Amino acid sequence: MHALVGENGAGKSTLMKILYGMQKPDEGTITIDGEQVTFNHPGDAIARGVGMVHQHFMLADNLTVLENVVLGSEKLHGIGGKARAKILEISDSYGLGVRPDVLVEDLGVADRQRVEILKVLYRGARTLILDEPTAVLVPQEVEALFDNLRGLKAEGLTVIFISHKLGEVLSVADEITVIRRGTTVGCADPKTTTSKQLAELMVGSELPSPETRESTVTDIPLLTVEGLRLTAPDADGIERTVLDDIAFTIHKGEVLGLAGVEGNGQAELVEAIMGMRDPDAGVITLDGADISHAPTRRRRESGIGYVPEDRHRHGLLLEAPLWENRILGHVTEKPNSKGALLDPNAARKDTERIVAEYDVRTPGIDVTAASLSGGNQQKLIVGREMSHHPKLLIAAHPTRGVDVGAQSQIWDQIREARREGLAVLLISADLDELIGLSDTLRVMYRGRLVADADPATITPEELGSAMTGAASGHLEHSTAAGGEDE
Amino acid sequence: MKKFAKIDKERLLLGLAAPVLALVAAFLVTSLVLLATGKQPFNAFQIMGSYGVKSDSQVYILNKATTYYLAGLAVAVGFRMNLFNIGVDGQYRLAAFVAAVVGGMVSLPSFLELPLIIIVAMLVGAAWAGLAGLLKVGRGVSEVIATIMLNSIATAIIGYLLQPGRLAHLDANTNSVHTTVLPKSGWFFTFTTNPAAGPIQGFIVIAALAGVGYWFVLNRTRFGFDLRTVGQSESAAQASGVNVKRMVVTSMLISGAVAGLVGMPTLLNESHQYATDFPTGIGFTGIAIALLGRNHPAGIALGALLWAFLDRTSNWLEFNGYDKEIVGVMQGVIVLCVVIAYELVRRYGLGRQQRRVGEELAAAARKNTVKEEVTA
CATH class of the missing domain: 1.10.3470 (ABC transporter involved in vitamin B12 uptake, BtuC)
Structure with a gap:
């Protein structure tokens, strides 16, 4: 089992795409089983026994597991009993526990991942590439995945494992390759390397940490949410409760961290606070004013800054130049407009300022947002939202897909604004980030806030068990739990 | 500032490229159609040109x-x-x-x-x-x-x-x-x-x-x-x-x-x-x-x-x-060519810009690395 580690943007995914035939290398060779190969498209790679499990699953929700697995390779074992037998055989021999007749939409994330792995094995893969397989899993599920992977290894399969979570890599890999800025910077033996050494190899310098220093929490409530309820139709058009009886208060100078496995209502909560969804019941109060049903624009004007989870869908106009993106979301505010008219000159000037202050790496403000890297897009968004001195910042996965430098910069900005009395609702899948930045932690599970915890003492594992619904109420740190190695 | 101007000029050129490309393609296709019907294409264009500029x-x-x-x-x-x-x-x-x-x-x-x-x-x-x-x-x-x-x-x-x-x-x-x-x-x-x-x-x-x-x-x-x-x-x-x-x-x-x-x-x-x-x-x-x-x-x-x-x-x-329908053919071909040409030029432009931004930033990063190593 070979692990490939490197920060976001180091070139891991590009390398994987080349191995899987999705992209062609300019130079260099790939050798499989002592034989030099060239892949023109994924089909070539599959024929050579290379299979890939993508970070974002490629499954059709409305089909069963069996149908998903045979889709596209109907020729192998047909689509009926033979295929089912084969699936069960693979599932049993690697302990995947896959049930072929369940609809994929009824499966949890971890189960879906196992279906993806099975899909690859079904096609006869001998080399498995897993692109950040643990990003979507809670710690307990990660352990289960690693057990599966060890099973694969025992059967003689090769696993290439991409990650930037060092603890995991050290515990599961037999060999580690570190890449940075597109080149191999070193190899490590997991038996003799510590995660700190590995991290420094990966980053090339000291590792930033999300730790906040002193508490700046005041007793002035800024955002109060009471009894919030929201129903929404699911894919089949059936009304389902996605938020149920949500209540919390964020004070000035406080960062409230919201933990939870994705899809448990966090996105809907953010949209309800932003006014993009109208709650069925409950009151949202911002700085003393009831905004439960106010339009999004009024909420933005009254001081909510928004760093969206999906910046391409909600935070940017990809084909518009940077300076127009600077106006987005704040078109009614200075310096972007005067009265009903835009003020392009002032907006451009301010964009230049944001680019300089927030270190957005771009050749100019007239390039389209699409041509920036993810980290620089995010810096632009954070800079834009901070420029309007928000009272409340909603930060959903603010450092997702962002390189280390930008990450620590974004953390710094959140901390600094918090010192000046900013209230922050932080949602993140990165538990270290959550624990490090938050003053208060809440756990969301199936549309409810089920648990709270003190970030000063809680460990990611303990938080993880609450995220799967295994624990609720106030989470106490048990001293028996092992400490983090970072 | 110079760099911005360059990108802007490029955008203008790309913007003009699409309609020009479409019109040229339309003329070629129409010429072929005229040839296929046994008529002289250039004569037709000449007739259109000279008649079109008359004051009425x-x-x-x-x-x-x-x-x-x-x-x-x-x-x-x-x-x-x-x-x-x-x-x-x-x-x-x-x-x-x-x-x-x-x-x-x-x-x-x-x-x-x-x-x-x-x-x-x-x-x-x-x-x-x-x-x-x-x-x-x-x-x-x-x-x-x-x-x-x-x-x-x-x-x-x-x-x-x-x-x-x-x-x-x-x-x-x-x-x-x-x-x-x-x-x-x-x-x-x-x-x-x-x-x-x-x-x-x-x-x-x-x-x-x-x-x-x-x-x-x-x-x-x-x-x-x-x-x-x-x-x-x-x-x-x-x-x-x-x-x-x-x-x-x-x-x-x-x-x-x-x-x-x-x-x-x-x-x-x-x-x-x-x-x-x-x-x-x-x-x-x-x-x-x-x-x-x-x-x-x-x-x-x-x-x-x-x-x-x-x-x-x-x-x-x-x-x-000539058959007057040839103008209808021309108009139809222009519309088709325009749609195709815009999409082609748009994709080309976006891809090209992405590449260039990437290159420029990579060059800047390399320079920084060299500097870092020197100071280290």
Whole structure:
């Protein structure tokens, strides 16, 4: 089992795409089983026994597991009993526990991942590439995945494992390759390397940490949410409760961290606070004013800054130049407009300022947002939202897909604004980030806030068990739990 | 600053590349078609060129282009918003019909009569398009389907009302059915530069103003920014605070109001009545022209002029022994080529920019690394 580690943007995914035939290398060779190969498209790679499990699953929700697995390779074992037998055989021999007749939409994330792995094995893969397989899993599920992977290894399969979570890599890999800025910077033996050494190899310098220093929490409530309820139709058009009886208060100078496995209502909560969804019941109060049903624009004007989870869908106009993106979301505010008219000159000037202050790496403000890297897009968004001195910042996965430098910069900005009395609702899948930045932690599970915890003492594992619904109420740190190695 | 200018110039070049590419391709295809029918292509182009620049042709082209320009603008408003208003055709016909009826019923001084007719036309056009907008946000009906249906309904309504005894009269001399002729006060001014060439329609002034207004509203106002935002990304627009549903209805209303103007040059400057021979199909021409002009007010003007030129020369081609349908072929090919060329150029431009930004930043990063190593 070979692990490939490197920060976001180091070139891991590009390398994987080349191995899987999705992209062609300019130079260099790939050798499989002592034989030099060239892949023109994924089909070539599959024929050579290379299979890939993508970070974002490629499954059709409305089909069963069996149908998903045979889709596209109907020729192998047909689509009926033979295929089912084969699936069960693979599932049993690697302990995947896959049930072929369940609809994929009824499966949890971890189960879906196992279906993806099975899909690859079904096609006869001998080399498995897993692109950040643990990003979507809670710690307990990660352990289960690693057990599966060890099973694969025992059967003689090769696993290439991409990650930037060092603890995991050290515990599961037999060999580690570190890449940075597109080149191999070193190899490590997991038996003799510590995660700190590995991290420094990966980053090339000291590792930033999300730790906040002193508490700046005041007793002035800024955002109060009471009894919030929201129903929404699911894919089949059936009304389902996605938020149920949500209540919390964020004070000035406080960062409230919201933990939870994705899809448990966090996105809907953010949209309800932003006014993009109208709650069925409950009151949202911002700085003393009831905004439960106010339009999004009024909420933005009254001081909510928004760093969206999906910046391409909600935070940017990809084909518009940077300076127009600077106006987005704040078109009614200075310096972007005067009265009903835009003020392009002032907006451009301010964009230049944001680019300089927030270190957005771009050749100019007239390039389209699409041509920036993810980290620089995010810096632009954070800079834009901070420029309007928000009272409340909603930060959903603010450092997702962002390189280390930008990450620590974004953390710094959140901390600094918090010192000046900013209230922050932080949602993140990165538990270290959550624990490090938050003053208060809440756990969301199936549309409810089920648990709270003190970030000063809680460990990611303990938080993880609450995220799967295994624990609720106030989470106490048990001293028996092992400490983090970072 | 120099770097920005370079990128801007490049964008301009890329912007021009698409229509030029499309026109060249269209000429090649048309030449092939002409050759296939055993005719001399270059001679045909020469006939078109020399006839098109005659002074009476120029006046004809300007007048025709005025109408086309307004149709192009009406469609472009929708396009900027990612709405496909196919219904400009029904909107302008119904608007012109109602405006002709209202104008024929009252006789006011010019400074009241003309605005009255124009405003009625705009309101009717807006209402007809607004229906499609409401259906879209209220019931999720695609505006494409709704506007096509509304075109047919408009045709039926006009057909029903445009009958002797209802809202129209039968002209005994020409055997045509038409609405009451507008009073002289409802005739728009014309100006004549060359008596031999005929008068230029005064409505060209309104069309030009509409073009300037279109540019100003879209590029210089908050409203225009919101509208363009919705056109580029509905989800981002919603997150940024635009009420997307209201914007859909508003932009349909505006598109329809501009569509209401399309029939005005004909009604106020030419026919002064709505008769069975009132021009139809201009809404569809508007789609082609908006595509050709990239939804840009100046581009639409060029597109409208080109279209009018082709129209004008088609008759003369026939006179010279060519099939006039060749112009239809040319127009069709232009539209196809334009759509393909824009998409190609757009993708090429985006990819190229991404690559260049990547390269520039990589170069900067390399420089930094070298520096770091030196200082280390």
